Amino acid sequence: MRPLFDFLVKMLILSVILWGVILWKSAEYGIELNSVFIAWILIAANALVGYLLFEYAFEKSQAEYTRIVFGGLALRLFVIMACVAIVIVQRLVAINDFVLSFFAFYCIYLILEILGYQKKNKQKKKVA
Secondary structure, X not given: OHHHHHXXXXXXXXXXXXHHXXXXXXXXXXXXXXXXXXXXXXXXXXXXXXXXXXXXXXXXXXXXXXXXXXXXXXXXXXXXXXHHHHHHHOOOOOHHHHHHHHHHHHHHHHHHHHHHHHHHHHHHHHHO
């Protein structure tokens, strides 16, 4: 349970820092915060679900692990693509702000997710 808690704490700290920077610069650059918030929610939920799937699959057999992690990756990709399509088609956001923040959040949270995987793997090796 410790790696999950560490991941959630790092995710919270990263989110607070990112939102501090966004709020600090939003007036200067005319950023529509609603667009950024929707992008952040989509990507934060994606990263959290990805890490939870990894945690669930970690002690499974190799075949199950691969099916859960990569199947979950494909499913998450399709869900995110559908959400992005709905948001853009329904014109719920300012497209430029949404797309830019979506890609920025995706890159940042993907790094956090990978670091979480590595930490969990290191702890497993220390125990073994």
